[in-house]
Amino acid sequence: MVTVIERKPSPAPSGPVSAAETARRKEAGGLTHLYKPRTPIHPKLVHGKWRNVKWAMLIFTLGIYYLTPWIRCNRPGNLPDQAVLIDFAHARFYFFFLHLWPQEVYFITGLLVMSALALFLATSLFGRLWCGYSCPQTIWTDFFITIERLFEGDRNARIRMDAAPWSFDKVWRKIAKHATWLMIGFWTGGAWVLYFHDAPTVVRQFWTGTAEPSVYISFAVLTLTTYSFAGLMREQVCFYLCPWPRIQGAMLDKDSLQVTYLRDRGEPRGPHKKDDTWEGRGECIDCNQCVVVCPMGIDIRNGSQFECINCGLCVDACNEMMDKIGRPRDLMGYDTDAAVAARACGTKPVYRPIRPRTIYYAVALTSVTGLMLWGLTHRAEAYANAIRDRNPVFVRMKDGSVRDGFTLKISNRALTPQTFMVSVKGLEGATLHAPGGVSGVTIPILAPADSTRGIKVFVIAPPDEMRRASIPITFTAVSPEISATARATFQSSMEIDR
Amino acid sequence: MTKKPPEVEAEKPTTGHEWDGIRELDNPLPRWWLVIFYISIVVAIVYWILMPAWPGINGYTHGIRGQSDRVNLEHSLAKLQFLRGAQAVKLTNASLEQIETDPQLQSFALAVGASIFGDNCATCHGQGGTGGKGYANLRDDVWLWGGKLEDIQHTITVGVRSGAPERTTRMPSFGRENLLTEPQISDLTQYVLALSGRSKDQPAVNRAAPVFAAQCVSCHKADGKGDQTKGAPDLTDREWLYGSRPEDIREQITQGRGGVMPNWGKRFSPEIIKALAVYVHVNAGGQ
DSSP states (O other), X not given: OOOOOOOOOOOOOXXXXXHHHHHHHHHHTTSXXXXXXXXOOOOOOOOSHHHHHHXXXXXXXXXXXXXXXXXXXXXXXXXXXXXXXXXXXXXXXXXXXXXXXXXXXXXXXXXXXXXXXXXXXHHHHHSSHXXXXXXXXXXXXXXXXXXXXXXXXXXXXXXXXXXXXXXXXXHHHHHHHHHHHHHHHHHHHHHHHHXXXXXXXXXXXXXXXXXXXXXXXXXXXXXXXXXXXXXXITHHIIXXXXXXXXXXXXXXXXXXXXXXXXXXXXXXOOOOOTTSOOTTSOSOXXXXXXXXXXXXXXXXXXXXXXXXXXXXXXXXXXXXXXXXXXXXXXXXEXXXXXXXXXXXXXXXXXXXXXXXXXXXXXXXXXXXXXXXXXXXXXXXXXXXXXXXXOSSSOEEOTTSOXXXXXXXXXXXXSSSOEEEEEXXXXXXXXXXXXXXXXXXXXEEEEEOTTEEEEEEEEXXXXXXXXXXXXXXXXXXXXOSSOEEXXXXXXXXXXXXXX | OOOOOOOOGXXXXXXXXXXXXXXXXXXXXXXXXXXXXXXXXXXHHHHHHHSOOOBOSSSBOOOXXXXXXXXXXXXXXXXXXHHHHXXXXXXXXXXXXXXXXXXXXXXXXXXXXXXXXXXXXXXHXXXXXXXXXXXXXXXXXXXXXXXXXXXXXXXXXXOBSSSSSSSOOOOOOTTTTTSSOHHHHHHHXXXXXXXXXXXXXXXXXXXXXXXXXXXXXXXXXXXXXXXXXXXXXXXXXSOOTTXXXXXXXXXXXXXXXXXXXXXXXXXXXXXXXXXXXXXXXXXXXXX
């Protein structure tokens, strides 16, 4: 008798197969991919009004980003002199004349709400101005394409080079391009960390290898994201990562100004020979210039679409062409869908910048801005908080009086030291006592500049068998310049002696 | 993947072992198992070289990394001492009053005091320091041995009835040692109650007056206010270490109980005791 256990290979799976598996099999067979492959876009250089606006915005916004951390601003004492600084180590945010504590983070929230509302308003009026001119993704991509053009030439040269076999010329140009991109990414990541530390100090620490690990990590992450977002992914960030192109559908309507192909003038389109008549045809000569300059790789003549960032480069390209063939400009331009439709029907276009939507956004923006300004001007310079002892809740003294212990925290947000006179309201005959033999109805507490002082404070109430077990009290801290109050409860009990 | 033809079992090599007609095939070990096995051997050898590993007769192999939990503990203790460093030095040099009034030193002392108190004192005095029956309440203004900073520091250092030469006084067990008779103790209980104005039996109070004068005044004083140098409590206030009811007082006169507190001076360095004294003083409201 011989018994042998033999492992048999499992049979090939039969029955239904998942979609992912099907895609994988097809891929293995060289048929298709699970994800849509990227179609390379080679935008052509264009000259014109909107291109110049974009150059100006590029220089302006990059200038703000790279130079802001170097602006100095005098502050008293040992406070940092960097005008814009997010100081995580000391939990402070400095912005020129303003310095915020972590508890005041609602100002940042308010700023974000304001930005969102401003974005809504601008979009419903003028389309995606943000996407076209000031979004960092657009700015850096534009910058990176400029670098690409510098090394590899304009559109046609780039297409030729990408199709050509590898050669020394192609290799060095590609290496130089990627190296320059990485260099820009390097400076972008480097500038980012300057916002969180004193700029000259952290630059010195960075190069001597003594900076904190967080500096190197943020620097490396920002370098790589800049390189990959602006260099490799480009328009895919807008298509697949950014929610805003999808949200804007809710902001735009037929009365929003946006980059539009004036279909009423352009159609029917077709090639035009020099001596042909312009009668009975549209002015679009189908030269495709609007398509080749588009950084998003779309044809704007198909109408408004979510990929369009409203940058106006196609407008410049079209105008250039119209000048060449001697037709009037602005076959493409900032216009509304309603105006195009009206002209197509032969009626006079009506522009309606004031619509329920824009009124609503404007009112919301004004009220939030007003609220923020009010909050900023009425910002409390002092803040107090009383945390009562939980163990013991209260102590009965030998003369029958009752004493509660509190940790009183006084935040002095002013930039000078303040002596607060602390008293308590709501408890008859109460006296205060602090360590170091400080006693009285009112006691002085010194709080250093821009810091929180926590101090043990005892509230002593005279003997009173009829006192309620829990009495709301209010601590009041008043300095010559600023003041704050803190609410608490005074606990006692009518329990008889032990 | 090409499919292998099934092998005929008779052609497979065997180990030559056979039991009751069952032969063992000489199958190779799985590759992954072997790889892990050899890696484990290498790791073990590296471990023996680096770390303490082999027991010997007079000890063990130490390994070249010098790893030792005991040494690590010493290192971290030294590190802790280094971290405390400057502040600990200040604690040593500053007076108790200076520690309590300086905001920085005070918060350092309170932090040190809180952790020491929680680990060592809270067992008897309670986490909140309010004590219990037989254990002094450290939060109120009643002090058996004095509530000034120096008094507290001294009490912590020498303890109470701890075997140290100081603070050895104790209350006699008047009942258990038959120093007083049962009726005398009853009358004395009424006298003690009368000191805080709670007796309704004036004749008993009158009867006990000479007994109190003879037995109790040496420590509790003629007015019953007690003596902090002897740890004798004030009998006129509302605070009672062993209870305020008449039967509690009678029990205490009978038994003469007295607490024991260790002399922490043997265990803690002077600056730790200073921090602890400041912690207790601050949290008691300070006398």
